[in-house]
Amino acid sequence: MTPQEYEFIRGFVKSRSGLVLADEKQYLVENRLLPVARKNGLESIGQLVTALRRPGARQLEETVVEAMTTNESFFFRDKTPFQHFTETMMPHMLRARADSKRLRIWCAAASTGQEPYSIAMNLKEMASRLAGWRIEIIGTDLSNDVLDKAKSGLYTQFEVQRGMPIQMLMKFFTQKGDMWQIAPELRSMVQWRKLNLLESLRGLGQFDIVFCRNVLIYFDHPTKVDVLKRVQAQMASDGFLVLGAAETVVGLTDVFHPVQDKRGLYAVNSKASPAGGLATPRFAAIAGGGVTAR
Structure with a gap:
């Protein structure tokens, strides 16, 4: 070459x-x-x-x-984001969305599906608190091949061993020859769409929680700024953004701010003006495991 x-x-x-x-x-x-x-x-x-x-x-x-493009992914990758999901984000949303009982979650660059399915498993584990709720999980990627694999929910022994707690494997997967397939009820919880983050995001609608991990590291500074601004425009005024361990919004944008003592977790800045906000309390502060909204 x-x-x-x-x-x-x-x-x-x-x-x-x-x-x-x-x-x-x-x-x-x-x-x-x-x-x-x-x-x-x-x-x-x-x-x-x-x-x-x-x-x-x-x-x-x-x-x-x-x-x-890189399609590296595994179940419950890095663990910390999923702890933030169950201990910080969901407690806030359970209170803030108590009237509407609606929640939308977006996994950008979802690759072969392990991240959205990990979220779905977390939600299944708290099913008793979510009776009557309508929850949407959207997984997007620009690759048709990885989306096809994600839709199938079929994974190798190696793939299910990477990060998957054994109790989750036995509870939510069925062995199919030398492969493992995630349960139909989990597959039905995730909608898959082909999407390039450089293109318009408006057709996705508004989200309460966005996972956009290990994507920004591949972009240059102007592209990171642009993507973050457009992602925020699709989020509720008290929404949460989850980035990868090596990523940050600091020095890039003021439409998000870091959540104190929660590595990789960011909240929509209350001074920002998201497009078409939901009628929900604005995020004010999170300290430890507690959530305060106003």
């Missing part, structure tokens, strides 16, 4: 997905895109670049972007 071809691929991938490829990632591009080229009857990255430059190569464009 020539330097010019690599620069084209870098610009192409960034414009389509926001992913920023560093100077030294040429080997990664070659490893991931040579199989794509050969599968499409092309002998080199150079021929692949030529094909991408032609109009009407939409399917090839999507295949290249999917090949370059």
Whole structure:
């Protein structure tokens, strides 16, 4: 691959997905895109670049972007966000949404589905407190392949062993040969949609809780700022945002602020003006495990 071809691929991938490829990632591009080229009857990255430059190569464009994106995920990844979900976010929402009994949760860049299904399992565990509630979980990703796997709910032994408590595995999964499939009642709790975070988010509606973990780390500064601003516009005025351990809103935007002593958890800034807020109390403060709203 020539330097010019690599620069084209870098610009192409960034414009389509926001992913920023560093100077030294040429080997990664070659490893991931040579199989794509050969599968499409092309002998080199150079021929692949030529094909991408032609109009009407939409399917090839999507295949290249999917090949370059990272789809690492596992159940209850990092544990802490799910503790925040059960100990901080849900207690607040149970009080703040007591009248409407409605809750919407979005998992952005949900990959093969482990994160939304982990949330669904947490919600099943607190079912006695959620009688009569209408809860929607939306999982989105730009890759058709990972969405198809997520919809199937089928995982290998290795995948279910990564982060999954054994009691959850036995309670919510059925063994299918050498695979494990999550229960139909859990699969029905999650809706799947194809979505690129660089595109409009307005069609998603408004959310109370957004998980957007380990996504921003692949974006440059302007893209991070833009994505955070547009995500906040889709959130309730007392909504929560969950980022990855290596991510932060600090230095990027003031539409969110960190929740004290809750690593990776952020609240919509009460001074921000979200689009079409719900008639719910504004988030005021969280300290320890307690929640205060006004």
